[in-house]
Amino acid sequence: MNDYEITDWGRILLGDLPGQFLLEVTIRTVLMFAVIFIGMRATGKRAVRQLSIMELVLIVGLGSAAGDPMFYNDVGLLPALVVFIVVILVYRSLTRLAAKSIKMEKLIEGESFLIVENGEFTIDSFNKEDLGQDEFFMEMRIKNVEHLGQIRKAYLETNGQVSIFFYEDEDVRPGLPLLPELFRQRSRTITRTATYACTFCGNVKDLSPQEGFHVCPKCSRSTWVSALSSRRVK
Numbered sequence: 001m002n003d004y005e006i007t008d009w010g011r012i013l014l015g016d017l018p019g020q021f022l023l024e025v026t027i028r029t030v031l032m033f034a035v036i037f038i039g040m041r042a043t044g045k046r047a048v049r050q051l052s053i054m055e056l057v058l059i060v061g062l063g064s065a066a067g068d069p070m071f072y073n074d075v076g077l078l079p080a081l082v083v084f085i086v087v088i089l090v091y092r093s094l095t096r097l098a099a100k101s102i103k104m105e106k107l108i109e110g111e112s113f114l115i116v117e118n119g120e121f122t123i124d125s126f127n128k129e130d131l132g133q134d135e136f137f138m139e140m141r142i143k144n145v146e147h148l149g150q151i152r153k154a155y156l157e158t159n160g161q162v163s164i165f166f167y168e169d170e171d172v173r174p175g176l177p178l179l180p181e182l183f184r185q186r187s188r189t190i191t192r193t194a195t196y197a198c199t200f201c202g203n204v205k206d207l208s209p210q211e212g213f214h215v216c217p218k219c220s221r222s223t224w225v226s227a228l229s230s231r232r233v234k
């Protein structure tokens with residue numbers, strides 16, 4: 001560090017390698033690109049939209065092995081190739097195991113989870129802390145759902161997506177609004193007689209003004225918001 005200079009642009013741009021190394025980086029990158037591409041094809045996946053935990057582990061494993069040999073002059077390509085082969089073999093054997101046994105599948109991929117049934121959140125979903133309500137509301141809105149009463153069943157899938165099964169128009173019931181500007185009008189005090197939805201569990205009740213709070217019979221909370229009963233626009 002004797003002749004250290006902060007404005008040493010040669011060192012900043014190239015490190016202590018000769019300019020030719022950039023050509024080697026190009027060759028290394030092309031080769032690793034081919035390895036990554038062949039590797040991803042070998043996983044048997046067709047495309048990646050949202051990742052299950054397993055796939056995330058796969059990508060992280062491959063990703064960290066893929067980058068280094070592209071630009072570190074002292075890292076060879078073969079160790080990365082071995083990492084690729086091993087990670088993909090492990091991934092493929094685990095997915096094969098998951099396909100053979102339901103128990104293994106639950107262990108490896110997780111389980112899809114019923115979160116809405118008959119226009120209300122399921123009791124089980126209350127305890128599911130990792131299911132953020134905001135995030136879930138967003139998922140629903142992206143699928144053009146205005147309120148929970150339109151939903152017969154919804155599942156949180158293992159890849160993080162939500163699948164929704166709707167009521168027929170004539171069966172749509174009043175439900176918890178998912179639109180932020182309506183949801184924000186929630187209150188613990190009921191000022192007029194109307195149909196309300198519990199903001200926590202989606203339980204729907206006709207309420208009238210009274211002394212004290214209305215306690216939700218399903219989840220024992222007491223914040224309410226006017227229920228919506230609009231049908232879906234198709």
Ligand SMILES: [Zn+2]
Nearest residue numbers: 198201216219
């Ligand atoms: Zn409730």
